[in-house]
Amino acid sequence: xxxxxxxxxxxxxxxxxxxxxxxxxxxxxxxxxxxxxxxxxxxxxxxxxxxxxxxxxxxxxxxxxxxxxxxxxxx
Amino acid sequence: xxxxxxxxxxxxxxxxxxxxxxxxxxxxxxxxxxxxxxxxxxxxxxxxxxxxxxxxxxxxxxxxxxxxxxxxxxx
DNA sequence: GAGAATTTGTACGTATGTATG
DNA sequence: ACATACATACGTACAAATTCT
Numbered sequence: 001x002x003x004x005x006x007x008x009x010x011x012x013x014x015x016x017x018x019x020x021x022x023x024x025x026x027x028x029x030x031x032x033x034x035x036x037x038x039x040x041x042x043x044x045x046x047x048x049x050x051x052x053x054x055x056x057x058x059x060x061x062x063x064x065x066x067x068x069x070x071x072x073x074x075x
Numbered sequence: 076x077x078x079x080x081x082x083x084x085x086x087x088x089x090x091x092x093x094x095x096x097x098x099x100x101x102x103x104x105x106x107x108x109x110x111x112x113x114x115x116x117x118x119x120x121x122x123x124x125x126x127x128x129x130x131x132x133x134x135x136x137x138x139x140x141x142x143x144x145x146x147x148x149x150x
Numbered sequence: 151g152a153g154a155a156t157t158t159g160t161a162c163g164t165a166t167g168t169a170t171g
Numbered sequence: 172a173c174a175t176a177c178a179t180a181c182g183t184a185c186a187a188a189t190t191c192t
Binding site: 065 | 158159
């Protein structure tokens, strides 16, 4: 699953939705891929990746640590 | 009051703090100046202005309408 | 421990789209 | 038609912290 450039929905929202699904399905279990990986994987800019992650962080789904990465909040 | 480029605090945070103060003091009463005005006024980029406003919006202090502007939430 | 590579954080600039006045 | 203003998305550059070799 990846982003659809023709969909009028903002790309960062689409990406947030995708990542949210991959987290709840357990496909992403503890650590998110790096921003640069996600950027290439989905064909969007790093800024868009960061916006998507910001949304998930605001939802309390993930948290990111300095230069280490973004992690799934365990429950 | 404006932003201090030598302060290690992120410029958008500094700006958010400044705007928050100007709102609570009543200096900014109903409508925020335009992004381009704030950009010039504080010597930062438009992106930085927008980040600052995002913070205040997340706090529920202001809200922005489409292409009209950003407004102080009345209470 | 030293140095390189990786990863996130901040900041800037530009372009395009859409809505309002 | 035009100017203004916000929204999204791209790109670049550098800093700082961490991780790898």
